[in-house]
Amino acid sequence: FLVFPRGSFSLHPKTLNLSSDPSSGERRFSVRPAAVSRGSGKILLEDEAELGDWANELNTDSGRGPRKSSTGTSRSPGGLSERNQRGSLPRKKHSILEVGVEGEKKGVLSSERKNVRSSERAPRSSSSTSTRRGGAVAGSTYRQGRDLKSLALDVSEVEEEEAVMSGFADVAKKVDGSFKSATSSGGDADSYLSETRFDQCTISPLTLKGIKAAGYEKMTLVQEASLPFILKGKDVLAKAKTGTGKTVAFLLPAIEIVSKLPPIDREQKRLPPINVLVVCPTRELADQAAMEASILLKFHPSIGVQVVIGGTRLALEQKRMQANSCQILVGTPGRLRDHIENTPGFATRLMGVKVLVLDEADRLLDMGFRKDIEKIVAAVPKQRQTLLFSATVPDEVRQICHIAMKRDHEFVNTVEEGSEETHSQVRQMHLVAPLEEHFSILYRILTEHISEDVDYKVIVFCTTAMVTKFVAGLLSELRLNVREIHSRKPQSYRTRVSKEFRESKGLILVSSDVSARGVDYPDVTLVVQVGVPADREQYIHRLGRTGRKGKEGKGILMLAPWEEFFLSSIKDLPITNATKPLVDSDTIQKVERALGHVEMKSKESAYQAWLGYYNSNKNIGRDKNRLVLLANEFSRSMGLDNPPAITKLVLRKMGLSNVPGLRAK
Numbered sequence: 001f002l003v004f005p006r007g008s009f010s011l012h013p014k015t016l017n018l019s020s021d022p023s024s025g026e027r028r029f030s031v032r033p034a035a036v037s038r039g040s041g042k043i044l045l046e047d048e049a050e051l052g053d054w055a056n057e058l059n060t061d062s063g064r065g066p067r068k069s070s071t072g073t074s075r076s077p078g079g080l081s082e083r084n085q086r087g088s089l090p091r092k093k094h095s096i097l098e099v100g101v102e103g104e105k106k107g108v109l110s111s112e113r114k115n116v117r118s119s120e121r122a123p124r125s126s127s128s129t130s131t132r133r134g135g136a137v138a139g140s141t142y143r144q145g146r147d148l149k150s151l152a153l154d155v156s157e158v159e160e161e162e163a164v165m166s167g168f169a170d171v172a173k174k175v176d177g178s179f180k181s182a183t184s185s186g187g188d189a190d191s192y193l194s195e196t197r198f199d200q201c202t203i204s205p206l207t208l209k210g211i212k213a214a215g216y217e218k219m220t221l222v223q224e225a226s227l228p229f230i231l232k233g234k235d236v237l238a239k240a241k242t243g244t245g246k247t248v249a250f251l252l253p254a255i256e257i258v259s260k261l262p263p264i265d266r267e268q269k270r271l272p273p274i275n276v277l278v279v280c281p282t283r284e285l286a287d288q289a290a291m292e293a294s295i296l297l298k299f300h301p302s303i304g305v306q307v308v309i310g311g312t313r314l315a316l317e318q319k320r321m322q323a324n325s326c327q328i329l330v331g332t333p334g335r336l337r338d339h340i341e342n343t344p345g346f347a348t349r350l351m352g353v354k355v356l357v358l359d360e361a362d363r364l365l366d367m368g369f370r371k372d373i374e375k376i377v378a379a380v381p382k383q384r385q386t387l388l389f390s391a392t393v394p395d396e397v398r399q400i401c402h403i404a405m406k407r408d409h410e411f412v413n414t415v416e417e418g419s420e421e422t423h424s425q426v427r428q429m430h431l432v433a434p435l436e437e438h439f440s441i442l443y444r445i446l447t448e449h450i451s452e453d454v455d456y457k458v459i460v461f462c463t464t465a466m467v468t469k470f471v472a473g474l475l476s477e478l479r480l481n482v483r484e485i486h487s488r489k490p491q492s493y494r495t496r497v498s499k500e501f502r503e504s505k506g507l508i509l510v511s512s513d514v515s516a517r518g519v520d521y522p523d524v525t526l527v528v529q530v531g532v533p534a535d536r537e538q539y540i541h542r543l544g545r546t547g548r549k550g551k552e553g554k555g556i557l558m559l560a561p562w563e564e565f566f567l568s569s570i571k572d573l574p575i576t577n578a579t580k581p582l583v584d585s586d587t588i589q590k591v592e593r594a595l596g597h598v599e600m601k602s603k604e605s606a607y608q609a610w611l612g613y614y615n616s617n618k619n620i621g622r623d624k625n626r627l628v629l630l631a632n633e634f635s636r637s638m639g640l641d642n643p644p645a646i647t648k649l650v651l652r653k654m655g656l657s658n659v660p661g662l663r664a665k
C-alpha cells in the first residue's frame, strides 16, 4: 500500500544496498545476501564487560548513568586535507589546525598539508576473519578487526545462520547491481535527501500532516530505502550515516502501523496495550525520540507516546503510564527492565507490542546492555516486527542480530559501497602530543575556533564521567563558556543542559559518551575527542554530532603518542594528520594557573577514573606497570606532584594491588 511513483520495490532482497553509479550519477539499489562471516569463532567479551562490572565505582561513563532498581539495589552499567574529499562544500575559514606555515609564523598550530592516510586505505571488501559466500560480500563496508568491543558469539549459532542465509546468495547474485531506482537522488553523493517526497507515498493523511508540520518534505535516503520494507511487515536492519534521519525512518512507519490497528476492546481498556516499543541506549536519546514521535503524532490525538528513563522516579512513570494511553513507549534498557519486573500490569501491556525498535542497535546488542535487551525481547510477543537502526553495524552485530530479529530480515544499507561511514563534508584530523601538553593544546584549539566563528558550538568528548567533570572545570577556570554533561549529573540537570545546548550557539559542551550517539544537536561546528575512544564505532558516532543534515563540520582527535595504535582502526576514514601546535608560554602559564584552581577532589576522581578506563583498554591495560606510569603522567598533566591515593578495595577490583607507583589508602 505504499506507492513509489517511478521506482519499484517489488524485489525481495535480503540486503538492500544503496550505491551510486559514478557513470550515470544515479543511485542504485543492489541486493546482497544477509550472509554472515564464518570462522570468526568465539569472541569473548573482555573489556566492556569488565568495565561494566565496576564502571560506576570507577566513575567511568559508557553512556549509562548509575541506576537504582526499584528494589533499591544499585546495578552497575555496563593534517589536514587541502581538499574536501569529494570536493563538495566550500570552507568557511582557516583554523589553527589548517593554517600551516602561515599559522606557525603567527605562533599557532601548523599542519601537514597532505592527506597522509588516504593512500593507506584498508581494503573494504572483506573481513580478515571471514569467508564470504556466493561471491557476494555482505557488509563490504565493514571494517577489519576491532580493538575494544567484542561480542560473545556462539559458533554453532553462526553456522546455523550461515546455512539459512546461503540459500539467498544465488538470488542475490542474479539481481545484484541490476536494479536502479529512479526515485533516488543522483548528483552529490553525500546528499542525505532523496528525491521522493513524503506526499508521493501512501501514508495516511494525518501522518502526512504531521510530517509537513515537522517541516519535512522529501524523504532522507534511509527513510526512502527502509519504509517500503517496514510497511510490508519485514524486520529491518538499517545502516545509515549519522544525522540522516533514522529516527523518523522507524517512527513514521511505526505510527502508520499503530494508526491502522483496530480499536481496543473493553477488556483491554484496563491495561491498554503498548504497540510500539523503542529502546535507546541513553536517556537523552530516548527523550529526543519521544519528542520526535510527539511532533509526528500532532494530528493523531488518540495515539500517545511516553518515555521511561533512569534517573527519574519509577512511581511517577507508573502513574503517567496508567493515566494516559501510550501506544508508543520509548525507554532506556535498564528502566524498561525495571518496569517489566516491578510495574504491575506492564508485562501484560507489552504483550500488545507489534513493533520493537532498537535504536543504536550495535550499542544495545553489545555486552553492556545484552542482559537487559534479552529480558525486553523475552517480554514482547514473538509475533512482532523488529527494526534495528544504527550508523555503524559491525560484523559481530550482523552475527548476533537474530537475538532480536527474524533470520529473513532485510539489511538496508545506505552507506555507499566504497565510501566511508563518515561524512565527507566533515574534516577529520588527528593530533598526537604528550599528555602534559593536552590541556594547553585543547585550550588553543578552542580559543582559535571561537575567534573564527562567533556561532561556534563545540562538543569536547572525554573518556570518562569524572575526566569530563575535571576538563569542564578547567575550561571554566579558563573563562570559556562551558557546560558539562555525564552520567554523574542528576537527570534534571542533564535534561536542562541538553536543551540549552540544543538551542544555543557560542557554547562548549564537555561530555562523556552520554552524548556520543544519536543526540541531535543542530549546527555543531567542532567535535574534539580527547583521549582514545572506546572503539572505532564510538569515534564515528561522536564525530557524527557535527556535519548533520549535510552541514559542514570538523573533528579533531587528540591522542598521546602511546594511543596512536587507535589510528589503525580508523585508517580507512579520511582522517589527516595535524602537527602539534606551538603553545606559547602565556598559554602554558594561564593553563597552569587554571589547573591550580580546579578542586583537588575533581582531580582525584579524574585520576581514578582515568586509571579505570585505560586499565580496561586491551592495548594499554595489559602492562600494569606501564599503565601506572601513564596514569601518573596524567596526574602530572593535571598539575599534581604526587598521584592521588586510591582505596585498596578499588585497586583490588582493578587488579592493580601492589603495582609500583600507585598510592593505596
Ligand SMILES: Nc1ncnc2c1ncn2[C@@H]1O[C@H](COP(=O)(O)OP(=O)(O)OP(=O)(O)O)[C@@H](O)[C@H]1O
Pocket (backbone or CB within 6 Å): 215, 216, 217, 218, 219, 220, 223, 240, 241, 242, 243, 244, 245, 246, 247, 248, 390, 391, 517, 518, 519, 520, 544, 545, 548, 549
Ligand atoms: N525527511 C527529512 N527532511 C529533513 N530533515 C529531516 C528529515 N528526517 C529527519 N530530519 C531531521 O534530521 C536530523 C537528524 O535526524 P536523526 O537525529 O534522526 O538522525 P540519525 O540518522 O538518527 O543520527 P544518529 O546516527 O546520530 O543517531 C533531525 O534534526 C531530524 O529532525
